[in-house]
Amino acid sequence: MGRGAGVVRGDSVSWIDLAFYLLAGIAVYSGWRVFRTDSMVRASFLLLLSFIAVGAVMLLLGAVYLGVAMFFMMAVEMMVMALFMVMFMMNPAGLNPMNMVHQPRLAGAAGIIAFVALAGVGLVADFPERPPAAGGDVVRILGTELLGDSMLVFESAGVALLATMIGVVVLSARSGRFGPSDDGSRPPGLVPGGPPAGDPGSDASGGGHAHHHHH
Amino acid sequence: MNWLRALAATGPVPVYAAVGPGMTDEVRRLALDPVVELVATPRHASVLLVAGAVPPSADAALRRVHAQLPWPCATLWYRSRPFPELDYPQVIEAPEMLAGALQELHRAVLRGPRGREPVLLPDVPPAPFEGRGDYGQGGEGMMGGTPYGRPMAMTTDDLRDGLALDKLELSLGPFFRGLPSGLVLGLSLQGDVVQRCSVEAPPYPEPPAPPFLQALERPMPIAALELARARHHLGRLAEALDLAGLGAPGRRLLRSAGGLAPGRRLRWLGPLVLGSGLLGCVGTGHGRLTRDQAVGAGGPAARAAGQAMDARTEDPGYRQLGFEPVVQRGGDTRARWRQWLDEIDQSLRLAARAVDTDAHTASSGAVEGPCGRLTRDGNPPDLCPVLESILPGCEWGEALAVIASLPLAGTMMPFPAVTA
């Protein structure tokens, strides 16, 4: 965790430079491996590794809060994603060879264009020379920004996320909207005893046919 | 590394017990010996203890259990017939030699090649590879199929809300530690919730303790009967505690079961069991028996469902002591646990009173055994179909707790087959 030491310009390469190259390499390599591995659980955790490497790079840049928060959030998210992989996908362990990429040429072209564009911006653009005051408390500055000038953005984003979470819980709750979801809750009919309202002539089997992933 | 081996040999012997018919009590008593540690899975063990005559139908399963012990390992055959292909099987008959023999085998395994057994099963897949897909895998396209005879994971609709989730099919064998010995359960799980359950083989019969069988022939002192009943209930409670992760309190219960005498009251039992939150291991209502199922089950299971059925009410000896059957409301797993606790307390009180007055049972037609009514020619009730209806929807731990709380068919035995 860099103790405030900056990047040493000139001939010598400091350990921070080495760490940066190593972490950047890990991030790119594991990001590539996400799409080449057969096991979906490994894909989730390779993505986690990529994010952890990026978080470590942020720590090298001195963003102590953002880097560690990146570890925290990505761990939980990838954990949930891995669980969903196991729940919904066939062959989550990659015991059968698989090819899980879709439209590879289009995706590859888009990726290369995005990479070139972002790298071009990084190399060519003229970034302002406003280094933060040495010894400044990064967490305090960040906190003042979050609850000062940018309060509207962050608070509204927070409330929107909270509303989303509550909506998800309500949608997936066992007590469905028109009765217990165990019984396949359906809205009552417009005519008493008639077919469910807003449901034009679907078959009587509850739940509907799940979309299974075929190749 | 001799000092390391010597140090390892001083510790408790990790033993996996494959329990045959009628041997559950003896193996439970073995858990109290500090020399032996009964482990939960064959992978943790260095010695396999085969106790009791395992029927031929479970032979293949026993070989699979033997193959799961990490080699090098050894097997001890206690009152049992060893596999024919073993050259030097260790067979013992006397219970007092059990712990010593296990320790000897463990040291031999640690020491060198002479103590080790051959590997019995070949390390090959059970079925040939059926490659069919584009990439040579076992199914249609990239999913499903059965490579090497193993069905690939597919999704099916969930019991609860129709969402299509992965399904895990497994069969828990006759020697699984959390189930009664001999019970083979085929489970279909989604996550850890049981969707479907089928009993593929019933559990091995466990004869009631000798005092109950003797009471069918002649009047027996009530104190002996009640102490035997309390011992049985303590053993079942210790099993439930063990499943809930409380091995040490379970051993305390077993130890006190071994030392029961008519004067003792075990006042610490209720606070220990209830205070540990054992009842929180299972939700309310799980494992609830319907009225017909409860009446069919009899014994503490019926009394826990509010049915006051007890053969002791017909016995003048008990009536003189002022016996009233204890019932609970609910009929679920928690009620059955509370029923055991209450019956232990009641049995100890009855034993204390009976020893003062030297009371004996009067009639011998029917005796209230620890799991239900015993008669000379009656058939024990079969609770395996009940399992298939009450387990779906239970979470794994709750399902095992429900099974441990029920007197399954094997826990009573028709009288003529038992020698008192």
Next chain:
Amino acid sequence: MSDVLLPTLAVLGTLLAGAALVAVLDQAAAGVIAGGPFRGRLSAPLARAALLWLRPDATTEHPDALLWRLAPAAYLALAALGLAVVPWSAEFVPVRLPTGVVLWGAVEALATVVIFLQGWAPNAPLPLLGAYRHAAAGLSYILVSMFVLIAAALPAESLAFDAVVASQEDLWNVVRQPLGLPLFLVVGLGIGVWGPLRFADAADLAGGTTAETSGPRRLAWALARGAMLVAFSAVAASAFLGGWLGPWLPGPVWLLLKMLLLLALLVLLGRLLARIAPGRFVGLAWLVLLPLSFADLLWAGVLALYGGTP
């Protein structure tokens, strides 16, 4: 070089010695509760460790070998990471990180991932079930821990553990915020896979994630779990019991004493409380523990705004 070597040795040494101590305490607690003869019981953990070292590594059909080897090592590394930000005295912190509290949250989140991997890797049903159950509980207690730690960090006005300890000079957080330590102990039981929250290695799953492991791998996992409990007790002692603060004795000794107290408490809870059903725990965590942690944070906020020195 000594400012890298000494902290590393301190952290690793504490973790290994602490893990051994946890095993001994556990054995002693089991012996006292079970009753009966106490012959040579306290050396049993060491003998068991020697036995595990000598036994072979069992393998299953088609396991995820890399993840299976990685999981115990990663778990131990996470424990080391958590312990590294805890101050031992006013001057000595192995790693001086301004956001130590958030790092501990990351350690908890990654611990859930690692326990899932330990259950996933053997490619067997019982370990996988243990992993599922733990993931459900892990996602529930992590929020509780974060709110409780933020409440502890409020009086310090900083997310660094040395500031949190320094803010407890006049009054420990366990007195100032009474809800904090009990809630945090629940979290500790969870990340250590211990006692009532022992979902991953459950006895009814024939050992859960360790059902197919044997030999050195099992020893490594047991060691890592003990190490995680030690790291947790250090964090809890720093956040709620004043860390290295205390009269007469030097700072590190006080910290070790407080860690010992918390470890003994955790071991006792582990041996006396039954494992709760995972569904019930998830309900309990979201409906009871999380609102209580909100209340704790609110109380800490009220104290910070209106209490304190005039």
